[in-house]
Amino acid sequence: MTTSTCRDLVCAAADGVELAARDHGGDGSPLLLLHGAGRTLADWARVAPLLAERHRVWAMDLRGHGRSGDGAVPWTFEMAADDVTAVLAACGAPDAVVVGHSLGGMVAARCLERDGRVPAAVNLDGHGMGRPEQYVGLDAAYVRERLGEARKFAGEAGGRPFPPEEFDAVLGHQTGMAAELGIPAELMEAGVRRSLGETADGQLFLRPGRRQARETQEAMAGLDLFALYQRVSRPLLIARSLRPNPSVPGMPPWVDELMAAYVQGLARDLAELARTCPLVTVAGVDGTHAMLLERPAEVAGLVSGFVRGLPGRT
Known part of the structure; x- marks a missing residue:
C-alpha cells in the first residue's frame, strides 16, 4: 500500500489560463479526477487517497471553478477537454x-473523442438534463418547457453575489445539506471555501461566476451525450446514482416529478446502451448524486476495478 501525499500545482492552459491541480501521489496506472459543476477538486478528498493505494492520482479544478482561471472565451466542452490535455x-x-x-x-467522456492518448474514461453520474423523450410518462413539450425553466434558474443561481456578512449563512446552508446526507461538514466547508470568489465591489460569490455558470448550462444543453456514447472507440464506464436526491426546499413541485421520470428513462437508455455498445460498461452506486462524499470506498472500488481490467493496466 502506498501512502498518499498531496501537493498543489498550477498548470497553464493552451490560452495561458492558470489551471489548479492537486497531486495525490500513489503508484500504478495514472488517473486524473474531475469534479462537477459548481464544485472543486476538494470533492475528491475521500476518494483520491483510496485510489492512490493502487494508482498515480491527480485532480484538477475545471476552468472557472475553484482556483482555476476563467479565461475570456465562452466555457465549452471542447475547451474543458483541451484543459485536461494541458494538465x-x-x-x-x-x-x-x-x-x-x-x-x-461529461468532460471525461468528451476527452475520449478530443484526445486520442486518453485510453479510457469514467463518467460518474454525469447525465445533464437529458432529452425530453427520456422523461418517461411525460409529454415532450411539457418537459421541454420545464427544462428551459430549470436551466434558466440554474444559470441565474450560479455566481449570485452576496455581502460578506452573509457568508456564515451560506456556509451553514451547505453544511446543513451535508449533515442531511451524512457527509462530514468539514468536507463540504472545504469545497465552499475553495469556490469563494470576490467581485470588484467587495461582494462574495461561489464560483463559477454568472457568465461562466450560464455558459456551462448552455454547453450541457447542447451536448448529446448518448450520441457521443455511440461514437466511443475506447472503453467508457458510466455509473449512475441509485438513490434519489433529497428534495430542495423552495423548489417548484414539478422538479421532483421531472427527476423521477428522468431516472426511469435514464435507467432504460443506459441498459440499452450497455447491451448494444461493447466498449461501454454501465454500473450503479448505492448513493445520491453526492456519491463522492457519501460512498468513497464504493466509488474508488468501482473506478479501480474498471481501470485494472483495461489492457496493459494495473
Missing part, C-alpha cells in the same frame, strides 16, 4: 484515464 501533459501523464463526476464525467 495531463504538465503532470507527465498524457495517457491517464480521465475520471469525472457530474459535469466532470
